[in-house]
Amino acid sequence: MTNTSTWQHVGDSGGADQRHPQTTAFTAVPVRQSFAAHAAVNPPHPTNNQSASMAATTEPKKKIDWPESVRSYVQRSFLPANMISEVKRDEMEAKLKETISKANDTGVMYTINWETMELPQQMIQNERKQALALQQIVGQYPLASQQFAQSFAPPAIPAWQPSVPVAKSSRKRKSSDLDEKKLPSPIPPWRSGQAGQSLANRTTFADQEAAPKHSAKSQKEKRQKYDGGYKSTYRIPSPPPNDGPVKGTCENLEKRYLRLTAAPKPELVRPERILRQTLELLKRKWKQDQNYSYICDQFKSMRQDLTVQAIKNDFTVEVYEIHARIALEKGDLGEYNQCQTQLKALYQLGLKGKKIEFKAYRILYFIHTANRSALNDALADLTPTEKKERAIKHALDVRSALALGNYHRFFRLYNDTPNMGAYLLDKFVRRERLAALCNISKAYKPSVPLRFIAEELYFESDVEAAQFVLDLNGESLLEERQDTIVFLSGKAGQLFEGPKKEAFSKVDIKGQI
Amino acid sequence: MDALCAEFAGARADENGYDLARTLSPDFPNDTLRAIWQSCNAHDVKSVVKRELSKNVTGMQRLSHQELAGWVEVYHAYWKAVGELLAVQSSWTKVFGAWTELLTALLRGYNAHGFEAWTIPCLYVTGKYLRTFAIKADDERNSGSLTDNKAAANFQDDFNPESEQNATLEDCARQLNKIFNICLNDRAPLDLSRKWGIYYVTNLLFKTYFKFNSASLSKNVLKALSVGRGDMPDLAAFPKSQQVTFKYYEGVLCFLEENYVEAEKYLTEAWNNCYKGHMKNKELILTYLIPCHLLTTHTLPSQKLLEPYPGLQKLFGPLAQSIKRGKLHAFDLALQDSEDEFVKRRIYLTLERGRDIALRNLLRKVFIAGGFEEPKEGDGGKPVRRTRIPIAEFTAAISLGSQETLDDDEVECLLANMIYKGLMKGYIARDRGIVVLSKTGAFPGTGL
Numbered sequence: 001m002t003n004t005s006t007w008q009h010v011g012d013s014g015g016a017d018q019r020h021p022q023t024t025a026f027t028a029v030p031v032r033q034s035f036a037a038h039a040a041v042n043p044p045h046p047t048n049n050q051s052a053s054m055a056a057t058t059e060p061k062k063k064i065d066w067p068e069s070v071r072s073y074v075q076r077s078f079l080p081a082n083m084i085s086e087v088k089r090d091e092m093e094a095k096l097k098e099t100i101s102k103a104n105d106t107g108v109m110y111t112i113n114w115e116t117m118e119l120p121q122q123m124i125q126n127e128r129k130q131a132l133a134l135q136q137i138v139g140q141y142p143l144a145s146q147q148f149a150q151s152f153a154p155p156a157i158p159a160w161q162p163s164v165p166v167a168k169s170s171r172k173r174k175s176s177d178l179d180e181k182k183l184p185s186p187i188p189p190w191r192s193g194q195a196g197q198s199l200a201n202r203t204t205f206a207d208q209e210a211a212p213k214h215s216a217k218s219q220k221e222k223r224q225k226y227d228g229g230y231k232s233t234y235r236i237p238s239p240p241p242n243d244g245p246v247k248g249t250c251e252n253l254e255k256r257y258l259r260l261t262a263a264p265k266p267e268l269v270r271p272e273r274i275l276r277q278t279l280e281l282l283k284r285k286w287k288q289d290q291n292y293s294y295i296c297d298q299f300k301s302m303r304q305d306l307t308v309q310a311i312k313n314d315f316t317v318e319v320y321e322i323h324a325r326i327a328l329e330k331g332d333l334g335e336y337n338q339c340q341t342q343l344k345a346l347y348q349l350g351l352k353g354k355k356i357e358f359k360a361y362r363i364l365y366f367i368h369t370a371n372r373s374a375l376n377d378a379l380a381d382l383t384p385t386e387k388k389e390r391a392i393k394h395a396l397d398v399r400s401a402l403a404l405g406n407y408h409r410f411f412r413l414y415n416d417t418p419n420m421g422a423y424l425l426d427k428f429v430r431r432e433r434l435a436a437l438c439n440i441s442k443a444y445k446p447s448v449p450l451r452f453i454a455e456e457l458y459f460e461s462d463v464e465a466a467q468f469v470l471d472l473n474g475e476s477l478l479e480e481r482q483d484t485i486v487f488l489s490g491k492a493g494q495l496f497e498g499p500k501k502e503a504f505s506k507v508d509i510k511g512q513i
Numbered sequence: 514m515d516a517l518c519a520e521f522a523g524a525r526a527d528e529n530g531y532d533l534a535r536t537l538s539p540d541f542p543n544d545t546l547r548a549i550w551q552s553c554n555a556h557d558v559k560s561v562v563k564r565e566l567s568k569n570v571t572g573m574q575r576l577s578h579q580e581l582a583g584w585v586e587v588y589h590a591y592w593k594a595v596g597e598l599l600a601v602q603s604s605w606t607k608v609f610g611a612w613t614e615l616l617t618a619l620l621r622g623y624n625a626h627g628f629e630a631w632t633i634p635c636l637y638v639t640g641k642y643l644r645t646f647a648i649k650a651d652d653e654r655n656s657g658s659l660t661d662n663k664a665a666a667n668f669q670d671d672f673n674p675e676s677e678q679n680a681t682l683e684d685c686a687r688q689l690n691k692i693f694n695i696c697l698n699d700r701a702p703l704d705l706s707r708k709w710g711i712y713y714v715t716n717l718l719f720k721t722y723f724k725f726n727s728a729s730l731s732k733n734v735l736k737a738l739s740v741g742r743g744d745m746p747d748l749a750a751f752p753k754s755q756q757v758t759f760k761y762y763e764g765v766l767c768f769l770e771e772n773y774v775e776a777e778k779y780l781t782e783a784w785n786n787c788y789k790g791h792m793k794n795k796e797l798i799l800t801y802l803i804p805c806h807l808l809t810t811h812t813l814p815s816q817k818l819l820e821p822y823p824g825l826q827k828l829f830g831p832l833a834q835s836i837k838r839g840k841l842h843a844f845d846l847a848l849q850d851s852e853d854e855f856v857k858r859r860i861y862l863t864l865e866r867g868r869d870i871a872l873r874n875l876l877r878k879v880f881i882a883g884g885f886e887e888p889k890e891g892d893g894g895k896p897v898r899r900t901r902i903p904i905a906e907f908t909a910a911i912s913l914g915s916q917e918t919l920d921d922d923e924v925e926c927l928l929a930n931m932i933y934k935g936l937m938k939g940y941i942a943r944d945r946g947i948v949v950l951s952k953t954g955a956f957p958g959t960g961l
Contacts, residue, residue: 078555079555303671307671307672310672312672338671341671342671342672345672345677372769372771372862373728373729373769373859375862376856376859376861376862377726379852379856379861380853380856380857400865403862403865403866404865404866404868404869404930405926405930405933405934406923406926406927406930407926408922408923408925408926409923409926438933439926439929439930439933440929442929442932442933443928443929443930443932443933443940443941444929444940444941444942444943445940445941445942445949446942447944448943452943456922456926490940
């Protein structure tokens with residue numbers, strides 16, 4: 001029984017949420033009256049009382065007589081110095097009219113001290129503040145459901161632990177190394193489909209494990225039907241812009257990504273407590289299915305929900321970090337770059353995350369895109385302590401090795417890349433091999449062993465090195481002597497210059513000297 | 514207000530745009546501003562301006578009805594902006610807003626009220642202060658609590674951190690762009706054209722873009738300029754200060770794109786034309802011109818050149834010394850010591866390449882230390898330098914010079930780079946472990 005009442009409450013607060021835009025916009029009078037009536041039977045929101053009493057008082061009109069003090073009050077209201085930019089003029093005028101006619105109606109026109117009376121724009125501002133406070137109070141109500149949700153959701157686990165030593169067999173880590181040991185036992189395949197469905201469809205889920213939720217939902221449905229009827233006229237479809245971020249009310253875990261073209265509707269936006277469950281779900285799904293297009297789509301909608309609700313906290317960081325890693329692994333650099341841009345700003349806000357790891361990626365990424373000004377910014381963003389951190393130091397060493405054409409050092413560093421940086425290095429290793437081959441071809445005469453090429457340019461084997469040369473039409477440069485193959489560097493001429501130029505021009509690198 | 518209108522009349526009689534622009538400056542003592550503010554109120558400001566302008570501007574100069582209406586709007590907007598400036602509780606964002614309205618009124622004046630071209634300094638002044646106010650507004654907002662930022666509604670998938678930080682300045686750039694266009698697209702004959710305002714506003718735009726870290730946007734401006742250049746007055750006909758500033762930005766833009774040859778050209782022009790007393794400007798030009806010279810012609814600034822600029826001396830002095838003497842370790846230290854400063858000025862990545870020159874100088878020393886070949890018979894007596902140098906000798910020199918232990922392979926890699934970049938002539942014979950240097954000009958451009 002207690003449970004039921006809690007859920008009732010959630011339903012109520014949802015209602016308050018929908019009413020909220022009207023509180024701030026002050027449009028049609030009938031709205032406020034219904035609000036007032038509603039608020040009167042709903043004492044938990046004390047802030048409503050003021051507007052309730054305001055709207056409740058309606059008496060027959062008397063002939064209006066304007067005393068001097070009121071006139072100067074009106075004049076003061078419109079002094080440019082007193083204007084508040086957030087309050088529009090027509091809102092002000094409406095409020096002014098309301099205030100004065102109320103004073104007139106209640107017969108206090110001559111008794112009010114107009115000198116000290118709040119100006120209409122200040123009233124509106126204060127009311128907005130109160131409405132915002134109310135919104136925050138309302139936002140806290142779903143707490144009960146959150147606790148409830150957490151009781152069946154897997155416990156929050158750190159998604160990523162770069163400090164865990166990498167298995168020697170693989171150079172790179174996978175984003176799906178989402179700490180198998182720490183994950184609660186993975187959902188057995190025979191349940192996974194069902195779990196996904198039931199999570200996507202709350203009714204089913206509620207039927208199984210959460211009866212109270214069901215009642216809340218059905219109540220909401222009822223109200224929607226009700227609202228969809230004759231009352232629909234006073235439902236504002238979406239909150240007016242610049243009224244602050246939306247508060248989501250959507251309870252679905254999964255949501256397809258759609259680019260917003262208008263203000264988001266709260267019923268389609270998931271609040272943070274839902275998004276937290278979504279993240280857990282997506283982590284599991286990624287491990288199981290490795291379906292990138294699905295995962296990317298889901299992450300984008302998560303990011304959108306976070307953004308429209310202006311949620312910027314450690315959880316936000318986690319979402320972006322995980323998406324960034326998955327995008328890296330799949331070579332989706334566009335998506336990765338979007339994430340890293342956000343992460344940079346989020347770290348600057350002082351939020352916790354794997355700052356070192358991602359700052360290092362950032363440097364490597366800009367090496368790849370040969371974006372010098374961004375690279376410069378990335379350098380400016382480092383503190384002396386950070387420069388000594390292994391991942392960042394590695395990235396910086398890669399950068400300086402390439403800047404000075406030190407391919408020898410570069411390929412040694414390539415072999416020893418922390419975290420998932422190798423996915424980024426992979427993107428430009430061919431280009432750097434070409435550059436190195438150009439160098440060698442011009443500097444060494446008459447020849448070098450193929451082994452030397454393979455070692456310097458870090459090919460897995462001589463065969464791979466030979467294949468690299470062959471793919472560039474360099475078959476005449478490979479010669480078998482006794483038991484070794486040599487690379488006739490002295491005869492290469494300009495052979496590799498064209499491909500090198502092409503490889504570098506794709507990312508637009510100019511003025512190499 | 515009547516004083517302002519009297520000044521307006523005076524400026525108009527002389528057709529002196531700069532005098533006129535002074536009447537729209539916010540840069541007066543507070544008392545003056547307050548006097549302007551208190552000379553009218555919200556109800557009568559327009560009629561006061563109208564009356565005063567009609568009273569002061571008489572005879573031949575009489576304003577047409579249309580133009581008068583335009584100026585009334587301008588001074589009305591100015592009066593409101595002054596009010597914001599004076600208001601104790603006002604924020605810079607509001608000042609910026611009011612100032613934008615002033616600019617809008619002015620632009621409307623050119624579009625709809627027939628303002629003449631000689632009045633363009635008004636645009637200069639409004640544009641200049643619009644930028645100042647925008648920067649202050651951004652600073653004010655950024656230093657405030659973060660909750661202010663959160664209030665803005667956002668329909669994007671991700672929030673845009675850059676624009677949140679520089680929102681006002683970006684808005685300012687859009688406003689300045691309007692000035693740019695109103696100058697660029699004037700089709701009146703040249704001597705009556707607003708095109709004469711183009712370089713002032715271009716420079717202002719550059720300055721704004723650089724400030725919010727979007728120097729690349731300047732390229733659009735340059736593109737628009739080069740398209741319209743055909744029917745534009747020659748840059749040389751504009752005030753020197755505008756020429757120098759324009760060349761400076763053009764040079765820095767090339768520099769940032771690593772087009773050092775072009776950059777050197779523009780910066781040299783700016784350097785040659787810069788007023789000799791403007792130490793700050795000259796210092797700025799040198800900050801980019803010195804790295805250009807280092808990369809294009811491998812030349813270093815002399816002591817004498819740096820002498821008047823203690824800042825530059827500190828920045829480039831140690832670096833230049835280490836390059837000259839081929840001291841790799843000293844070079845690394847010098848680069849590291851001023852790293853933050855170099856990064857801030859965006860010259861770090863360029864200067865870093867100076868290490869090649871330092872290395873070249875070190876290798877050259879090895880070559881010289883190698884001495885001469887045994888004179889052969891019939892050689893004509895002219896000594897020939899030893900051109901076959903064991904890799905090990907270079908390894909020793911580089912390891913000593915950089916205070917790092919390098920293996921032969923890495924040294925070979927560095928040598929290969931020298932050869933590839935044309936800083937050293939010769940080839941590596943790996944099987945014999947030697948470098949064979951050219952008998953003539955082993956180190957081009959160094960007299961060896």
